[in-house]
Amino acid sequence: MRGLRALVFDAYGTLFDVHSVVRLCDELWPGKGTQLSQLWRAKQLEYTWLRSLMRRYQDFSRVTEDALAYACAALGLTLDDTRRARLLGAYRELATFPEVAGALATLKAAKIRLAILSNGSPAMLRPLVAHAGLGGVIGTVLSVDSRKIYKPAPTVYRVAVERLRTPKSAIGFVSSNGWDACGAKSFGFRTFWINRSGAPADALGAAPDHVIRGLDELPALVLGPVS
Amino acid sequence: MRGLRALVFDAYGTLFDVHSVVRLCDELWPGKGTQLSQLWRAKQLEYTWLRSLMRRYQDFSRVTEDALAYACAALGLTLDDTRRARLLGAYRELATFPEVAGALATLKAAKIRLAILSNGSPAMLRPLVAHAGLGGVIGTVLSVDSRKIYKPAPTVYRVAVERLRTPKSAIGFVSSNGWDACGAKSFGFRTFWINRSGAPADALGAAPDHVIRGLDELPALVLGPVS
Numbered sequence: 001m002r003g004l005r006a007l008v009f010d011a012y013g014t015l016f017d018v019h020s021v022v023r024l025c026d027e028l029w030p031g032k033g034t035q036l037s038q039l040w041r042a043k044q045l046e047y048t049w050l051r052s053l054m055r056r057y058q059d060f061s062r063v064t065e066d067a068l069a070y071a072c073a074a075l076g077l078t079l080d081d082t083r084r085a086r087l088l089g090a091y092r093e094l095a096t097f098p099e100v101a102g103a104l105a106t107l108k109a110a111k112i113r114l115a116i117l118s119n120g121s122p123a124m125l126r127p128l129v130a131h132a133g134l135g136g137v138i139g140t141v142l143s144v145d146s147r148k149i150y151k152p153a154p155t156v157y158r159v160a161v162e163r164l165r166t167p168k169s170a171i172g173f174v175s176s177n178g179w180d181a182c183g184a185k186s187f188g189f190r191t192f193w194i195n196r197s198g199a200p201a202d203a204l205g206a207a208p209d210h211v212i213r214g215l216d217e218l219p220a221l222v223l224g225p226v227s
Numbered sequence: 228m229r230g231l232r233a234l235v236f237d238a239y240g241t242l243f244d245v246h247s248v249v250r251l252c253d254e255l256w257p258g259k260g261t262q263l264s265q266l267w268r269a270k271q272l273e274y275t276w277l278r279s280l281m282r283r284y285q286d287f288s289r290v291t292e293d294a295l296a297y298a299c300a301a302l303g304l305t306l307d308d309t310r311r312a313r314l315l316g317a318y319r320e321l322a323t324f325p326e327v328a329g330a331l332a333t334l335k336a337a338k339i340r341l342a343i344l345s346n347g348s349p350a351m352l353r354p355l356v357a358h359a360g361l362g363g364v365i366g367t368v369l370s371v372d373s374r375k376i377y378k379p380a381p382t383v384y385r386v387a388v389e390r391l392r393t394p395k396s397a398i399g400f401v402s403s404n405g406w407d408a409c410g411a412k413s414f415g416f417r418t419f420w421i422n423r424s425g426a427p428a429d430a431l432g433a434a435p436d437h438v439i440r441g442l443d444e445l446p447a448l449v450l451g452p453v454s
Binding site: 042046047049050051052053054055056058066069070073074149150151152153154179182183186199200202203204205206 | 269273274276277278279280281282283285293296297300301376377378379380381406409410413426427429430431432433
């Protein structure tokens with residue numbers, strides 16, 4: 001793909017598989033894992049958008065904990081300190097999806113700069129990237145935290161332009177969250193939506209440029225066919 | 228309650244019962260009504276927050292239609308023109324909750340000014356208020372549309388201050404949406420959260436002043452005990 005010098009990746013759900021959190025939810029409350037983790041995730045995102053609009057930013061670890069407390073209360077599940085610590089701890093030790101390491105290595109070998117831009121706070125992202133052994137391949141880890149507002153506010157995507165010192169036309173943005181891909185497209189990045197579940201496209205006035213099923217499709221799209 | 232000169236009400240779910248929309252969903256797709264209407268509502272709100280953050284405002288009728296299309300696609304339901312028109316039409320003919328007329332009449336008799344402040348566009352709110360026969364009791368109908376951004380952005384709540392020419396300390400805000408009550412409180416209104424379903428409180432850094440189960444509890448709270 002002509003002119004792309006950097007790729008910026010969303011973290012949770014894009015590079016990192018949150019399935020282990022779902023599994024732990026189900027271990028702690030058998031039969032309730034899926035329902036709890038879905039409500040937890042929905043509230044987590046909802047709180048990022050609402051706090052952004054209200055101008056009452058709190059970092060992602062706080063929002064994640066608040067969302068967990070809400071979800072447990074709504075489902076009548078008792079959240080004690082031990083369970084809370086285990087669930088929040090699981091967020092720092094997520095596995096990457098199986099195709100991630102190979103795809104990133106190919107892109108890095110082709111001299112594409114690789115970065116993360118996440119809602120996660122620096123204190124959440126640091127152990128996450130280290131645990132997955134991505135420190136050597138992901139050169140830059142960026143958080144919305146410096147702007148005190150969450151995705152998809154345009155100022156968040158601008159962090160990547162500024163920190164990578166690269167014009168937005170030369171940056172590709174990769175996310176498994178359809179709304180995040182729309183937000184990045186609206187800002188001006190070339191966007192790749194990883195639609196692993198075959199979800200319908202969101203109608204937000206800015207559609208992703210490319211829809212793929214996994215990161216393994218990314219190198220060919222970005223680098224062109226191997227000659 | 229000392230000093231409250233005006234009460235501003237949210238519309239959908241607060242004064243107007245959206246149950247008839249749920250029923251129509253179930254009539255059109257038997258057995259799917261609850262699931263469809265829940266996803267439709269969730270997406271409708273999500274799109275208002277996302278478009279606000281992306282600065283890609285479209286009015287509430289458009290967002291409502293987009294959310295319906297998404298929800299039907301996600302559930303594998305075929306949405307033809309007739310069904311779409313019936314579902315969107317139902318939004319203009321919602322019934323009020325049973326206690327609304329009595330509570331509003333009591334408040335109006337006590338010289339409290341009554342207004343609506345809604346995400347709905349003027350073209351949606353006009354027929355809704357007329358159909359419910361509230362034109363005589365609700366003196367002012369306000370929409371976020373003049374600001375081109377949705378609740379809970381502070382500028383939206385400021386519309387009520389400006390249009391009612393009343394300081395925010397003298398305005399009470401009433402909503403069945405917990406996040407809306409938090410947003411109004413964060414702006415500076417005295418807020419009343421109508422928690423009909425016994426939901427947990429949202430953790431958004433600004434808690435409602437009062438939690439009630441229905442509008443029938445409002446006159447005594449606002450006017451004090453009848454002497």
